[in-house]
Amino acid sequence: MSHIIKPILYSYWRSSCSWRVRIALNLKEIPYDIKPVSLIKSGGEQHSNEFRDINPMEQVPAMHIDGVTLVESLSIMYYLEETRPQRPLLPPDFIKRAKVREICEVIASGIQPLQNLTVLIHVGEEKKNEWAKHWINRGFRAVEKLLSSSAGKYCVGDEITLADCCLIPQVFNARRFHVDLRPFPIILRIDRELENHPCFRSAHPSNQPDCPPEAIK
Amino acid sequence: MSHIIKPILYSYWRSSCSWRVRIALNLKEIPYDIKPVSLIKSGGEQHSNEFRDINPMEQVPAMHIDGVTLVESLSIMYYLEETRPQRPLLPPDFIKRAKVREICEVIASGIQPLQNLTVLIHVGEEKKNEWAKHWINRGFRAVEKLLSSSAGKYCVGDEITLADCCLIPQVFNARRFHVDLRPFPIILRIDRELENHPCFRSAHPSNQPDCPPEAIK
Known part of the structure; x- marks a missing residue:
């Protein structure tokens, strides 16, 4: 096997x-x-x-x-x-599964591709921060709205799903680009809920073998 | 029900x-x-x-x-x-399912979000065509490579899957932006294979109730 x-x-x-x-x-x-x-x-x-x-x-x-x-x-x-x-990282219920994937796709198609390294190089040094902030803000407004009807303790209900796996790294990116996260209270609450979870913690950039020593906080 | x-x-x-x-x-x-x-x-x-x-x-x-x-x-x-x-639009085999979703995601996360209307408005009239062409070319190079090991008659094997549902509309967008498709022979072959399929045909923009009369070819 x-x-x-x-x-x-x-x-x-x-x-x-x-x-x-x-x-x-x-x-x-x-x-x-x-x-x-x-x-x-x-x-x-x-x-x-x-x-x-x-x-x-x-x-x-x-x-x-x-x-x-x-x-x-x-x-x-x-x-x-x-x-x-x-x-399982997808719930058994079909509609809840769709709600998980909806949040995954908003982040994976609607936010991340517009603020990834390759695109920002193409946008240019001068404009890249405003560009990234713009698309993260737009996407987070939608995510926050979706969470207002799907979230329990986590993104969809009270179990951790693939949506949480996508959300937490995107919050980290948002902070890198100095996005004001106060308009997104549900996103912030879920981020706080999960920041010290051991599975999220050990996956964190600062705990990776290739993290440069000067970046570890 | x-x-x-x-x-x-x-x-x-x-x-x-x-x-x-x-x-x-x-x-x-x-x-x-x-x-x-x-x-x-x-x-x-x-x-x-x-x-x-x-x-x-x-x-x-x-x-x-x-x-x-x-x-x-x-x-x-x-x-x-x-x-x-x-x-079914996903094959039963787990690896083939992953191959279908891989192509779907390259298109849905790696190409379309970078050339959609909202982003092009943000890029501006002057630069938008070059911008769109650049990202479609980059994505299609990857799709063509993935297809070289997955394609049969269609994107993954000989049955129509969700990958084909994503590919054909993206080829249409590529043509709108005058992308030279000759470097992508497998993409072109699958596009030809499906252009007259009745399910693809009736989903085509020119067959939609909101298609303006002057756009029908």
């Missing part, structure tokens, strides 16, 4: 998409190895010929698992959910 | 995200009603107070179904797949 070979996660300490997957792996108690890919060293190792064969989108995460390579964080997380059903 | 009430799809004729869902509904033979939302009339009906209550992201599609409102095209499609299993 290929499950006995540990999955390898291609990850960058500060990448919010890698972080999502790290949280899911931790919550599901799936042992894994990390191969760090530096998004900044020598113009970005993700653009090397070697890595392009692993992920043609030239970004992290990617994962070797069960004899294949998978890319795209949400696709990886859904695969983990289907093949490792222990500690 | 709430299935007897027809779902309502909030849709715009040229929105590639609405189009994805229309194809999935057609393939699954789910009868539905369309409520057109004009993304251009009076600055965009998606920004109205009334529509913001339906989708706080202020974009289409959104769907009233089974007594609830769902947003985000992929989340809607996964919900249809789970609740209406007839004519």
Whole structure:
């Protein structure tokens, strides 16, 4: 059974998409190895010929698992959910599952792609902070509204789901770009609820093997 | 049973995200009603107070179904797949399912959000075409590479999946922005394979009730 070979996660300490997957792996108690890919060293190792064969989108995460390579964080997380059903990260109810994925997609399609490193380089040094803030604010307004009808203790009800795996890293990004989070009380409450959860804590950028010492707080 | 009430799809004729869902509904033979939302009339009906209550992201599609409102095209499609299993659009094999979702996510997170109307307005008239072409080219290089190992007759194997529902509308967008598609022979082959499929045909922008007469070709 290929499950006995540990999955390898291609990850960058500060990448919010890698972080999502790290949280899911931790919550599901799936042992894994990390191969760090530096998004900044020598113009970005993700653009090397070697890595392009692993992920043609030239970004992290990617994962070797069960004899294949998978890319795209949400696709990886859904695969983990289907093949490792222990500690489910999607609720059994169909509508609640849709509500979880709705929040995942707003973050993964509606916020993160507009403020990721590749796009910000393209936007340019001068405008990049305002640009990132604009799209995070817009997306968080929608997430906050969705949470107002779905949230219990966490994003959807009282169990941790894939939506929480996506939300917490995005809150970290929001703080990096100095987004004022006070208009988003539910997001802030869930972030506080989870910041010290051991599975979120050990997936945090500052606890990654490739986190530079000067960035550890 | 709430299935007897027809779902309502909030849709715009040229929105590639609405189009994805229309194809999935057609393939699954789910009868539905369309409520057109004009993304251009009076600055965009998606920004109205009334529509913001339906989708706080202020974009289409959104769907009233089974007594609830769902947003985000992929989340809607996964919900249809789970609740209406007839004519499956995800293969049974776990790895193939991941391959389908990988392509869906590259398009839904890696291409479409960077070239949608809201972002292009923000980029500005002068730069918007080059901007859109750049991100579509980058994404299609990745999609073409992924297809080189997953495609049969369609994106993943020989059955139509959600990946095809996402790909065909994105090819249409690529043409709108005059992307040279010759470097993407597998994408072009699948597009030709599906352009006259009745479920894709009737979901096409030119066959929508809100398509302006002058745009019908």
